[in-house]
Amino acid sequence: xxxxxxxxxxxxxxxxxxxxxxxxxxxxxxxxxxxxxxxxxxxxxxxxxxxxxxxxxxxxxxxxxxxxxxxxxxxxxxxxxxxxxxxxxxxxxxxxxxxxxxxxxxxxxxxxxxxxxxxxxxxxxxxxxxxxxxxxxxxxxxxxxxxxxxxxxxxxxxxxxxxxxxxxxxxxxxxxxxxxxxxxxxxxxxxxxxxxxxxxxxxxxxxxxxxxxxxxxxxxxxxxxxxxxxxxxxxxxxxxxxxxxxxxxxxxxxxxxxxxxxxxxxxxxxxxxxxxxxxxxxxxxxxxxxxxxxxxxxxxxxxxxxxxxxxxxxxxxxxxxxxxxxxxxxxxxxxxxxxxxxxxxxxxxxxxxxxxxxxxxxxxxxxxxxxxxxxxxxxxxxxxxxxxxxxxxxxxxxxx
Amino acid sequence: xxxxxxxxxxxxxxxxxxxxxxxxxxxxxxxxxxxxxxxxxxxxxxxxxxxxxxxxxxxxxxxxxxxxxxxxxxxxxxxxxxxxxxxxxxxxxxxxxxxxxxxxxxxxxxxxxxxxxxxxxxxxxxxxxxxxxxxxx
Amino acid sequence: xxxxxxxxxxxxxxxxxxxxxxxxxxxxxxxxxxxxxxxxxxxxxxxxxxxxxxxxxxxxxxxxxxxxxxxxxxxxxxxxxxxxxxxxxxxxxxxxxxxxxxxxxxxxxxxxxxxxxxxxxxxxxxxxxxxxxxxxxxxxxxxxxxxxxxxxxxxxxxxxxxxxxxxxxxxxxxxxxxxxxxxxxxxxxxxxxxxxxxxxxxxxxxxxxxxxxxxxxxxxxxxxxxxxxxxxxxxxxxxxxxxxxxxxxxxxxxxxxxxxxxxxxxxxxxxxxxxxxxxxxxxxxxxxxxxxxxxxxxxxxxxxxxxxxxxxxxxxxxxxxxxxxxxxxxxxxxxxxxxxxxxxxxxxxxxxxxxxxxxxxxxxxxxxxxxxxxxxxxxxxxxxxxxxxxxxxxxxxxxxxxxxxxxxxxxxxxxxxxxxxxxxxxxxxxxxxxxxxxxxxxxxxxxxxxxxxx
Numbered sequence: 001x002x003x004x005x006x007x008x009x010x011x012x013x014x015x016x017x018x019x020x021x022x023x024x025x026x027x028x029x030x031x032x033x034x035x036x037x038x039x040x041x042x043x044x045x046x047x048x049x050x051x052x053x054x055x056x057x058x059x060x061x062x063x064x065x066x067x068x069x070x071x072x073x074x075x076x077x078x079x080x081x082x083x084x085x086x087x088x089x090x091x092x093x094x095x096x097x098x099x100x101x102x103x104x105x106x107x108x109x110x111x112x113x114x115x116x117x118x119x120x121x122x123x124x125x126x127x128x129x130x131x132x133x134x135x136x137x138x139x140x141x142x143x144x145x146x147x148x149x150x151x152x153x154x155x156x157x158x159x160x161x162x163x164x165x166x167x168x169x170x171x172x173x174x175x176x177x178x179x180x181x182x183x184x185x186x187x188x189x190x191x192x193x194x195x196x197x198x199x200x201x202x203x204x205x206x207x208x209x210x211x212x213x214x215x216x217x218x219x220x221x222x223x224x225x226x227x228x229x230x231x232x233x234x235x236x237x238x239x240x241x242x243x244x245x246x247x248x249x250x251x252x253x254x255x256x257x258x259x260x261x262x263x264x265x266x267x268x269x270x271x272x273x274x275x276x277x278x279x280x281x282x283x284x285x286x287x288x289x290x291x292x293x294x295x296x297x298x299x300x301x302x303x304x305x306x307x308x309x310x311x312x313x314x315x316x317x318x319x320x321x322x323x324x325x326x327x328x329x330x331x332x333x334x335x336x337x338x339x340x341x342x343x344x345x346x347x348x349x350x351x352x353x354x355x356x357x358x359x360x361x362x363x364x365x366x367x368x369x370x371x372x373x374x375x376x377x378x379x380x381x382x383x384x385x386x387x388x389x390x391x392x393x394x395x396x397x398x399x400x
Numbered sequence: 401x402x403x404x405x406x407x408x409x410x411x412x413x414x415x416x417x418x419x420x421x422x423x424x425x426x427x428x429x430x431x432x433x434x435x436x437x438x439x440x441x442x443x444x445x446x447x448x449x450x451x452x453x454x455x456x457x458x459x460x461x462x463x464x465x466x467x468x469x470x471x472x473x474x475x476x477x478x479x480x481x482x483x484x485x486x487x488x489x490x491x492x493x494x495x496x497x498x499x500x501x502x503x504x505x506x507x508x509x510x511x512x513x514x515x516x517x518x519x520x521x522x523x524x525x526x527x528x529x530x531x532x533x534x535x536x537x
Numbered sequence: 538x539x540x541x542x543x544x545x546x547x548x549x550x551x552x553x554x555x556x557x558x559x560x561x562x563x564x565x566x567x568x569x570x571x572x573x574x575x576x577x578x579x580x581x582x583x584x585x586x587x588x589x590x591x592x593x594x595x596x597x598x599x600x601x602x603x604x605x606x607x608x609x610x611x612x613x614x615x616x617x618x619x620x621x622x623x624x625x626x627x628x629x630x631x632x633x634x635x636x637x638x639x640x641x642x643x644x645x646x647x648x649x650x651x652x653x654x655x656x657x658x659x660x661x662x663x664x665x666x667x668x669x670x671x672x673x674x675x676x677x678x679x680x681x682x683x684x685x686x687x688x689x690x691x692x693x694x695x696x697x698x699x700x701x702x703x704x705x706x707x708x709x710x711x712x713x714x715x716x717x718x719x720x721x722x723x724x725x726x727x728x729x730x731x732x733x734x735x736x737x738x739x740x741x742x743x744x745x746x747x748x749x750x751x752x753x754x755x756x757x758x759x760x761x762x763x764x765x766x767x768x769x770x771x772x773x774x775x776x777x778x779x780x781x782x783x784x785x786x787x788x789x790x791x792x793x794x795x796x797x798x799x800x801x802x803x804x805x806x807x808x809x810x811x812x813x814x815x816x817x818x819x820x821x822x823x824x825x826x827x828x829x830x831x832x833x834x835x836x837x838x839x840x841x842x843x844x845x846x847x848x849x850x851x852x853x854x855x856x857x858x859x860x861x862x863x864x865x866x867x868x869x870x871x872x873x874x875x876x877x878x879x880x881x882x883x884x885x886x887x888x889x890x891x892x893x894x895x896x897x898x899x900x901x902x903x904x905x906x907x908x909x910x911x912x913x914x915x916x917x918x919x920x921x922x923x924x925x926x927x928x929x930x931x932x933x934x935x936x937x938x939x940x941x942x943x944x945x946x947x948x949x950x951x952x953x954x955x956x957x958x959x960x961x962x963x964x965x966x967x968x969x970x971x972x973x974x975x976x977x978x979x980x981x982x983x984x985x986x987x988x989x990x991x
Contacts, residue, residue, distance in 0.1 A: 074445035100479040123402075123430075124451035127480075174432060174446060175932075229543040232715065251677070251712040256932050258920065262711055341625050341677075343547050374628065375552045412704075414930045415745055419984055422939070426976035436930045437706050521981070 008051040009393045010206075011213055011386070012036055012060040012199070015241030015274045016350055019044045020390055027353070027386075037201035053207035057393055060199055061213035061240065065267070066113040066189050069139070070096040072148075073119030073127060081169050081176045082118045082147065083334060084257060084264065088178075089185035090214040092243070092267045093334070099128065102135050112141040114188060116181070117156065118148045121170055125151030133159045143188060147181050176257050186215070213389070214238075214245055214265060217348070220392030221247060221263045224346070227387045231379070234344035235327075235337070236263075236388070239319050239351045241274035243267055246323065252337040266334055268323060273315045273350075284318050287331075289370050293321055296366055309354075316351050317363045324367045339368075340376050348383040357382055401531070402452040404443060406434030409467060413460040416490070420458060423520055427528070429454075440467060444478055454527070456487045462494035464506070472510040485531065489515035489523050541722055548679045548719075553627040555654050562687040565659070567730040574732035575613055575668035575692045576770040579810050579844060586845040587870050588670055589863050592617030592647035594637035596657060598860075599648050603665050605864035610871050613845065614665060616690060618673040618681065619647035623704075625677055627651050646857060647673075651680055655687035662689035670694060670737070676701050676713040682720050686727055692735040692772075693724060696759035698915070699739035702929040710919060710933050714912040718766060725767030733770040736763045737812060740774035743928040744817035745987055746940040748948050749778065749787040750895035750958065751926060756791060757798050757900065758915050764804040765911065771807060772845065776814035777834050779989055780946040786888045788813070788841035794896055813843035820853035821991050827851040830990055831866060835873045839880055846870065891962050899923065902957045922955030941979065942986040943969040951979075 009020040017040060018027045028043045030036075041048060048056065068091045072078030079096045086093050094112070097105050099119060115136065120127045127149065136144070145164040146153055157163045166180040189212050193199050199210060217238065224230050233249035247265045270279040281304045284290040294301060294314070303314050325331045328339055347360060360380050368374045403424055407417045414436055421433045432450050434442060447455050475481055488511045492502050499516050506514040513530055515523040549557040571577040578586060589606060592615070593599050603614055621630040630649040637644045650658060662669055670692040671685045678700075682693050697717040701710060724734040738759040740752050756773040763771055773795050778784055788811060795809045815834035821827050828851050838846045848866045850858040902923045906914040918924050922935035929936065937954025949966045950958060958966070972979070
């Protein structure tokens with residue numbers, strides 16, 4: 001492994017950006033009136049200019065990532081497998097549709113970056129019909145990929161333009177096959193980051209490829225023990241300005257999926273404390289325990305309307321509670337984690353600059369008591385110096 | 401012919417499940433074995449994904465009574481499973497019960513073929529006969 | 538603080554543990570009576586050690602069971618753990634323990650060790666002053682084994698493969714390897730203080746037509762995973778297979794290859810023992826027949842030359858055995874061992890040669906996996922079907938291997954799947970069986986072969 005003493009690592013988030021050298025780490029609140037490059041050079045120009053472009057490594061989550069809509073045959077196989085692969089490739093799933101009921105689903109108005117169509121083992125066929133095309137006709141999307149049974153591929157290709165056909169993600173034993181779709185989505189994400197005008201500018205200061213932040217963080221998880229006292233099984237929460245990213249140990253779920261990595265990822269879109277502030281508050285208002293939590297934190301619902309440091313702090317505590325709820329049996333989302341078996345809970349991202357360990361433990365304990373009726377207390381680990389990101393970025397930079 | 405099979409619910413009778421798999425394969429079926437501890441929804445979902453003609457559920461610890469009522473309701477949600485032949489076999493109740501009553505009850509739950517404490521090969525002969533009849537009728 | 542110690546503090550910080558005193562536990566292990574260590578008994582034994590199975594929910598019932606065992610002249614006491622604890626569900630175990638204590642009805646199928654805690658359990662273990670073996674079936678046994686050792690239980694059964702593939706459908710196997718690495722390290726660490734802690738692998742696996750080559754390979758791999766972390770005393774094991782000569786050959790090849798592979802990684806100094814399980818498959822309902830089967834198992838264990846035998850009871854087919862039936866087996870087994878004399882030395886060179894070649898071939902394929910650590914090589918090998926355990930419920934297992942008994946009741950491989958059984962061995966195995974039947978008859982034979990003792 002080469003030394004990283006002469007490397008500069010930069011992470012662009014939706015709210016903050018971070019700049020890390022061998023001896024220091026700086027973070028800055030973004031100025032949304034400026035282009036990213038201008039903002040970066042304005043605040044850290046001296047540091048950036050002191051590095052050769054080939055020694056500058058940048059990752060970004062500023063664009064909020066790619067979004068996908070999945071159309072599949074069943075929950076237990078096609079939709080579950082495609083969702084798992086999408087999340088682990090850093091893609092946010094905005095909706096998944098059971099094909100037989102496709103006419104009952106509303107059409108999302110937002111532009112979908114990629115539509116995934118999946119269903120049936122290879123010896124099956126004739127499972128899709130014209131309802132697929134008529135739905136897609138109404139949908140606004142940039143890419144469409146087919147990873148279902150072999151027999152239907154050509155038929156669908158006739159009616160769906162620019163259809164990318166990849167091998168089936170369901171094999172003949174009904175097991176998952178990750179590789180092809182995962183590579184495709186990872187590349188798509190890559191191209192997207194490079195394509196964003198704002199991000200494109202950054203190639204003026206780096207000679208290296210710009211990667212997505214969740215990709216870099218996921219790389220660091222097997223190495224997390226070298227920097228922190230973290231005990232498996234654990235979850236890692238990255239509560240950001242726009243979205244919340246959760247990486248969790250696979251033994252926290254009872255899924256019949258044999259995948260490559262030891263940790264899976266899930267994203268809660270629109271659960272953040274800046275850009276997604278309104279939807280966070282909306283979620284809180286619909287949670288019967290949120291009121292009690294506010295009482296416990298000695299504030300009232302008026303806090304939702306305040307824009308103070310205190311309000312940010314409370315919102316972050318709320319975000320932790322709501323994310324834990326979404327991963328428990330109380331508000332089941334895509335996965336339900338065995339939270340009583342969890343030994344550590346790791347926090348990274350902007351939240352570590354606002355909350356201290358006690359603030360977090362207070363909320364976590366409240367969650368366990370109220371929702372799970374337990375005194376369980378996972379050990380809280382705060383990654384306040386972005387070591388996890390540095391670990392992943394360093395590891396990645398070393399491999400390049 | 402494609403068959404989806406497995407053991408339902410909180411039941412870990414691996415030996416019976418594996419023998420079912422081997423027997424069906426020996427009789428020329430294409431078998432999709434979901435193994436032990438399988439949920440009802442997974443069975444139906446597997447039938448959809450594979451395009452199976454037959455669903456053969458084993459239940460050995462007498463728990464079948466508990467979920468039997470849900471079968472019709474859940475199956476009704478699927479639009480492509482009308483032609484699916486549904487069979488259940490094993491120990492369908494706890495303790496002893498009148499075999500005839502049990503068969504009637506499970507047929508009402510939506511099963512075409514019900515084998516309560518019937519020997520494996522006899523059960524599979526019944527299945528073969530039934531499928532023959534279906535073809536001719 | 539070492540990384541292991543940090544992890545231990547988190548594991549033992551669990552809300553179900555009443556303040557774990559690391560220093561006090563170390564002092565206890567350091568000063569513990571050598572009689573509590575099975576490794577000490579192995580080193581000084583003059584006969585095969587006899588160990589029953591058994592665990593009850595309450596302290597009182599477990600205590601009473603041990604009294605019966607000691608009266609029956611037991612050598613090694615068992616502590617079988619309940620199934621909630623095996624799944625790390627200490628909350629349910631706690632509830633069920635309270636109910637069992639209040640109502641005289643056993644609401645658990647074993648002893649919930651974590652809920653009882655080490656302070657009270659240790660009183661029981663030191664009172665009887667016998668070696669105790671922990672029997673569980675837990676993929677993540679980190680907390681359980683800490684409490685066990687602190688209680689004076691100095692033999693830990695299990696392993697990442699043998700406690701996962703027979704019991705679980707979807708616990709991630711890679712995680713099981715990492716959790717068992719912790720177990721090995723803690724055992725290795727305590728082993729430096731007094732007599733070594735003994736680790737024992739669970740050879741019976743699914744106890745359903747598992748061929749000896751698969752059993753031995755898994756025994757050897759779990760042994761290597763343990764020794765490479767510093768464990769100094771290890772037991773390989775297998776259960777009665779149905780053919781006396783196959784058991785004798787299996788015992789001999791297991792011992793030889795255990796020594797061979799231990800030496801390959803520079804662990805000649807570790808002491809390796811052989812454990813034999815009485816018939817683990819389906820038992821006869823008839824209690825007298827069950828007694829005959831148990832007695833036959835004891836004779837075969839002697840022919841095999843096992844260091845320890847683990848017993849069954851005449852009530853096996855009925856349910857959880859009573860303490861009376863359990864103690865009776867111990868007394869009967871001791872009696873048989875006492876009166877047995879003049880055992881012939883039997884060998885079958887051809888069978889030994891074939892089995893040895895099969896094991897070497899599979900082991901070589903495992904070592905050839907490109908992964909950088911042994912556990913990952915083994916993990917990949919199971920995922921690729923190089924190791925395939927018949928009748929495992931786990932989704933990672935291929936279930937492509939098919940086995941059947943020949944006329945001598947030896948277990949033979951008639952379909953090898955992706956397991957690299959050398960061609961000549963495969964041809965030999967198949968040639969022992971009548972395969973000219975239609976496939977339905979062969980399946981009927983398999984059904985018959987599983988139930989041969991019933």
